[in-house]
Amino acid sequence: MLKIENLHVAYGGIQALRGISMEVPDGKIVTLIGANGAGKSTTLRTITGLVKAVSGSVQWNGEELLGKPIDRIISAGIAMSPEGRRVFPDLTVLENLKLGAYLRRNKAEIAKDLQWVYELFPRLKERDWQAAGTLSGGEQQMLAVGRALMSRPKLLLMDEPSLGLAPLVVQDIFSIIGEINRQGVTILLIEQNANMALKIADLAYVLETGNITMSGTGAELLADERVKEAYLGKHKS
Template sequence: MLKVDNIHTYYGSIHALKGVSLEINEGEIVTLIGANGAGKSTTLMSISGVTRAKKGSVTFMGKDITKVSTDKIVAMGVTQVPEGRMIFPALTVEENLLMGSYLRKDKDVVVKDKRMVYELFPVLSERRKQHGGTLSGGEQQMLAIGRALMARPALLLLDEPSLGLAPIVVENIFEVIKKINSTGTTVLLVEQNAQMALAAADRAYVLATGEVIMEGTSEELLNDPKVRAAYLGEE
């Protein structure tokens, strides 16, 4: 479904990604783990076109999207939930959700998808007329995910969905991620909570200073002593 081949991405003179390669198959949950500054978010932004890779290629469904504009990448079926949620605080919950469907013309199906989001996140249905800025952090994260789902993505990119949330809210978010995946949406997950990420994912890549240093099934990495010491807080 997605192939990232030897991409190099820069921020000015800073070489953020140094030849990252990874593959995602349809129906999987794949996670990227690593320390702060490892290049996890930059990898997502290079896939979605927010930050351009200077070298290498990104292929989605057999098409090279390395230089395709972000809105066209969304229209092709790749949607990103950014770190920090980035909802529209002055818009209501309902208006935020509808912003996620702005490229779609199938208005009847949009209504059904909105109902599906409310079923996934009942609290959003209760708060549909509230402004996004009045929601709690967990509710804003639910809204950000819901807004992304309104684009009907084939591939959902999630950047740090658990950041700053209470443990019980994090558990809820991860349950929803698994539910979204079970309905046919492929997920690429960037997450600092390596334990939760590996428990939810099928496969994982470990990034360090802009390079993939390990890859394998989630079970393999969960049982790897180096991963356990570096990312799971074990001696």
């Protein structure tokens, strides 16, 4: 269980997060929706130690994460698939995936997880020799997720996995997110495609200018008139 309590984060004089509290229960998909600049990416970057909090608490299975070095957070079982994919363009698909396992030492386990990633993403196996920079946007997104999975996380943080992708590719990505979750990985998903995110989520939160303004099950928020108007367009279900 990831538990965030009264988390405040500021950049210079700007309050990015204003005392948010939320939970990500084990085995669930939790989504955080909101407009650009609401503080969604800041939330993920604070969990992983990339951004320092002003105050509050981020606990993972009862252990405080704030102030811990990034490698300790990864070793505790948390990985992130970042916004914009951030693959290493000049390295091959295989080299990118192996970098995801850089803190691990057991070569047999790493080889086993490589096969797991290839089962989830057969296209990566077909292209394991190819430079990551020559892949399509959808393939690069699959590689970013696959690389995060190579650390064998218990909690996967996903920042805008559908950004800039064609609708059919988005369907594929969301199917794979569901499959990863079914195989035992807890997921915290940030996504501008609120419709897809709420359909897949067990729990959901709405973040507006650094405050959580609504929460509920994915189905509850999908049916809420305020969410429909703000994030789904009035005519979408």
